[in-house]
Amino acid sequence: MIEGEVHVGCALDRDLVLEGDVAIIGSGAGGAISAEILARAGLRVLIVEEGAWRDTRENVDLREAPSFARLYHDGGARPTEDGGIAVVQGRTVGGSTTVNWTSSFRTPEPTLRHWREAHGLEGLAPEDLAPWFERIERRLQIEPWSTPNSNNALLARGAERLGWSHGAIRRNVLGCANLGYCGLGCPTGAKQSMDRTAIPDALAHGAALVTRVRAERLALDGDRVVAVEGVALDERGVRPTGRRVWLRAPWVVVAAAALQSPALLLRSKLPDPHARLGKRTFLQTHNYSLAFLPERVEPFSGAPQSVYADHFTWRDGVTGRAGFNIEVAGAQPVVSMNFWKGVGTEMAEFARRLPNLHTLVSQIRDGFHEDSPGGEVRLREDGSALLDYPIGEWLWDGVRSSYLAMAECQFAAGAESVHPACSDARAYRSWPEARAGIGALRLRSPNVFLNSTHPLGGCAMGADPRRSVVDAFGRHHHVANLLVIDGSVFPTSLGVNPSLSIYALAARNATALAERITGGGGRAAGGPP
């Protein structure tokens, strides 16, 4: 069990009221880093998390379905409104950091430049953020991974032969046993996820953690939040138990991630005079290409992501046609058999070659092109988040061009056949055949398998309150004591896996908040209250 003051929502036998200096909603990348910094500044931090605390080292069975059910929102497959894309988000202490594949990238320079030019964001240049990246890289043991598994080595081989820019991914692990089950929560505790780093550290510095409680509403008095109102959930985290929780603190940090953070602000009916809340929600949509190699690949084994190819990420300009990076997808049976919907004998023939399966994923960065405005978070009748993310021609173009690129790479790496993860596609035996086939392929939902582990935006930061929800320090434009510190503040997607960008921005913005509250010295250091 985790050490410190932990209140378990499903076990509450009465309502709970906690008071502190800062209330934080969410224990993922943004919330946990904020909690650690604020608690270390001597502040009493209250963290509320919808998921449960789990010691992932106890998940000895490493079965996919029960892990997805327990560690993710909606089993790791929350559909967008038209069912075209499945959104994958962690729902557990540590949020998505507990279940991610540890791929750590600094925010790309073209992204930061675009934010300054198109969204008026100052103070976020690479040199401004470098100290924060360095701090997090030290804190979370972020180092390049130099021993890729076969699945990743094949990406490197294909990229090498085609002359594409590629490199080794940095990972936040310490003592990684290279098993490949990151997505089910690290079974050895090597992953430096928030449940094993910043959350325990915050608790050691006097923070309180409330699990299995969903923040339902921020209670407002004038231009200030006066309380966070939560409902305790049952053991599955599905039905309210009837117990309620109130967090009272002069400062409130919303860190519930894209979809949840804008939904909470919408439910709370916070001022939103320019109707920005929930808008510009981005997915960096992932599509997949499957190949069979003559040799064994064992895509289910070894660190799932350790090589990236960024040849196509910025090729057509920052605001041009859809750009995408290419990485590898770790593929245990449930994940790998969901990519392509064969029936009967064709399914069996596909499944039996799992050991020789090679799985590439491309992540199509959205939010830079004028035809890529992202989706919109709205509320269902029960108040939960529903993302309307229409798939337009701009995105289908990105899907087709990334299918082509991935197929070319897989043939270059020695594939016998390549199979886009699309139920309307057949297997192609050569690159010329794939080029013609993919060029003519009908692209439609849900036969094109699309998902996103990188939902971002919806509470965009920006200099102009008419176009954004918070400023570059996460401070809400209209509510004096409210900040948003998570992936929902990004005004576009990133072009890389987002965890390190969220950690670093959280470190910067939580440090600024701590200085604001304590006057710079911190209470523990004897500064003014």
Next chain:
Amino acid sequence: MRVSRRGLLRAGLLGSAAVWAGAVLACARCRSAPPSTATPRAALSAAGEEILRAVIPVALGPLLAAAGPEREQALDAGMLALDDYLAHLSLPLQAEAARVFDTLELLPARLLLLGTAQRWRDASPAAIERFLRSARDGRLLLLRRMAAFLQSMTVLAWFDQPAAWKGIGYPGPPLGPWAGKGNAA
């Protein structure tokens, strides 16, 4: 019947199947009596269980044992796993899943999709396979979504079972303890 694309897109997770079915028939009395299940489920409806027990062997083809005790055992384990998975979904998604199963169970849906008035459990595997393929490959988004949903349920029910792994060359997860295998600890 003409259904506009936007109308279907607007209709929720799996296309508010109940609304669509209501438009076809609006006749709740045509529904067959729900089958009785031995085990009470937390989230998987009786209709869902009956449909999936019929669909899964067809979707998996030769991966699953021939009809007999081994297959029944695999299906029992699959239903348990699916019930657990569905029971952790948010309530709106649980409701959508239940609506899809309710719709598929309606007599007009069976007539239209399977070409028979028979219950799912009595339908021929050939009819179910035809349905899965034509729904997946067809023009109607709603049917494509139903096919994808049933196949995702199939994948969750089967490929997480140790009984499935030998046939697909998956050695299963590594067994602990893992201590001492680290890169730098």
